[in-house]
Amino acid sequence: MAAAILDGKLVAAEVREAVKAGVERLKEKGVVPGLAVVLVGHDPASQIYVRQKEKACAAVGIASFSYSLPADVSEEELLTLVRRLNFDPKVHGILVQLPLPEHLDPLRVITAIDPTKDVDGFHPLNIGYLSSGLEAPEPCTPKGIIHLLDRYGIEIAGKRAVVVGRSGIVGRPVAQLLLARDATVTVCHSKTVDIAAVTRMADILVVAVGRPRFITADMVKPEAVVVDVGINRLPEGLVGDVDYEGVHEVASYLTPVPGGVGPLTIAMLLVNTLELARGAQVKDAQKC
Ligand code: GUN
Numbered sequence: 432m433a434a435a436i437l438d439g440k441l442v443a444a445e446v447r448e449a450v451k452a453g454v455e456r457l458k459e460k461g462v463v464p465g466l467a468v469v470l471v472g473h474d475p476a477s478q479i480y481v482r483q484k485e486k487a488c489a490a491v492g493i494a495s496f497s498y499s500l501p502a503d504v505s506e507e508e509l510l511t512l513v514r515r516l517n518f519d520p521k522v523h524g525i526l527v528q529l530p531l532p533e534h535l536d537p538l539r540v541i542t543a544i545d546p547t548k549d550v551d552g553f554h555p556l557n558i559g560y561l562s563s564g565l566e567a568p569e570p571c572t573p574k575g576i577i578h579l580l581d582r583y584g585i586e587i588a589g590k591r592a593v594v595v596g597r598s599g600i601v602g603r604p605v606a607q608l609l610l611a612r613d614a615t616v617t618v619c620h621s622k623t624v625d626i627a628a629v630t631r632m633a634d635i636l637v638v639a640v641g642r643p644r645f646i647t648a649d650m651v652k653p654e655a656v657v658v659d660v661g662i663n664r665l666p667e668g669l670v671g672d673v674d675y676e677g678v679h680e681v682a683s684y685l686t687p688v689p690g691g692v693g694p695l696t697i698a699m700l701l702v703n704t705l706e707l708a709r710g711a712q713v714k715d716a717q718k719c
Contacts, residue, residue, distance in 0.1 A: 471527075
């Protein structure tokens, strides 16, 4: 039987409605959630993402503050902006769009963000909290994936989950979140021997490698749940990391590209901004 579609667009719309209501409640208490988005350079894909983030904020009543810096900005100038935002009471979340130009050290920049304003959950302190099973802002794409699985009633505990890709934005944190939900997790990467043998064991397969149609039907266990995080721009349009046509005939559930994980990433950015504005993470971190 053909796979059922995990409709990220639909679920993201539900999340946005819930965030909008939460923002209204917070505004009644005199707090307007604020997100600062910092873009360095003119990467066309990054420019699109940043514009989408600003639009999404406006639609739910979150104030967004955008900073566009030239591609040759010095690291000190960028760090000065981040430090200023750390002390700006109107800003509850700070997002520096990645990747950064070559001459800038992403770790130095991310580490300069106040961990209590780290809306991406990329600060090493928050990564540490998360991998210790403690509360921390959860990176948006992984958080969106877990939300999508939950929304469709897909059991995670006890399942064998395989993550293909070990990036700091998706692969590593999604592995942590699946582990925190009691999945048995394996992470594959470019040096993994016989990836197909590993992916074929997956009940839940998450793919984030940035290689068009990398996962083919023969690499998927019948009835597996397949989450495609890839967004590859080809002449024929946007294509995921999963061969949709083939895998659609094997999997039980599958995310489309576009309209799968992508919309949830932005929806979860709104959720994280709202949560940071509520100070929930701050309180939880202090309890630890
Ligand atoms: N570039 C691609 N995805 C992301 C993301 O989730 N956050 C940031 N900051 N940059 C990205």
